[in-house]
């Protein structure tokens with residue numbers, strides 16, 4: 307039996323397979339099953355910045371003296387991102403009532419009491435506004451680490467790439483003022499110079515970058531001429547997009563890398579580790595195949611390591627990263643003249 311243990315964000319994990327943030331992570335029973343199936347850590351369902359701000363709004367309405375300042379902050383956000391917040395407030399009204407902040411904190415405490423593996427809390431945010439105090443409450447509740455899921459869609463015609471990217475740096479700065487537990491940043495692809503920005507983000511003191519979140523994309527229903535949603539769950543081919551960037555960034559960052567998106571079987575787990583990932587995160591495959599899928603991933607990884615005489619993850623991690631292969635350009639190829647020309 308190979309040794310699957312590893313260190314991620316300074317935390318000791320028994321395996322490099324992490325149950326990523328999703329609705330499945332709201333249940334203690336599920337978390338225990340993830341632990342039993344061999345997950346190295348669990349990331350809880352995100353609490354949304356807007357939920358935190360809604361609670362803050364309640365505070366404002368309570369008539370407290372400090373409330374005015376909060377009110378201005380909240381109004382500032384609504385004014386600056388009205389489309390987004392209209393939808394977010396809708397969501398809050400329907401959903402957040404049952405999922406208040408106190409419940410989230412109580413759930414962290416409960417998870418910590420019942421699990422031996424690290425519990426990573428998660429906040430979904432799109433601004434640096436004053437929700438960051440909540441990060442400290444998450445730390446006080448006992449979370450081992452905090453994942454910040456920041457997704458700035460570059461859809462505002464009045465904002466430059468630099469302005470959009472600054473949000474990520476501001477968020478980290480604000481949250482770092484609040485906590486001492488390790489922070490990871492979960493990001494999307496929308497950067498004008500991906501590797502340059504990601505490298506700079508890795509130098510901010512974050513312990514890991516989670517690459518990449520999978521955006522929800524709108525779709526069009528051509529029969530009813532209406533907007534609809536596209537696939538919520540990833541498909542097994544999607545790991546390849548992350549693989550390229552993990553390989554290119556491996557060895558070039560000042561923090562760990564968690565590879566996310568499209569991990570449905572043990573093979574992409576092996577590939578991401580070979581490319582240089584510290585760990586992988588899995589979500590859609592659990593919806594499709596159940597929590598036991600984690601066991602399949604662990605067993606598959608173990609079997610592959612035994613077959614290839616690797617005793618530890620460090621024996622092969624990064625072996626096929628861009629900096630460790632003979633032809634580094636292979637990871638940067640986007641147009642395959644030779645390949646395309648063969649297809650008639």
Ligand SMILES: Cc1cc2nc3c(=O)[nH]c(=O)nc-3n(C[C@H](O)[C@H](O)[C@H](O)COP(=O)(O)O)c2cc1C
Nearest residue numbers: 326327328329351352455520540567568588589590
């Ligand atoms: C139903 C569902 C709910 C999710 N909820 C969250 C969430 O609350 N916070 C978060 O950071 N990511 C969330 N995600 C994104 C996943 O953590 C993951 O980044 C994404 O699905 C890509 O990984 P996968 O291909 O393994 O699904 C969710 C995904 C799904 C399918």
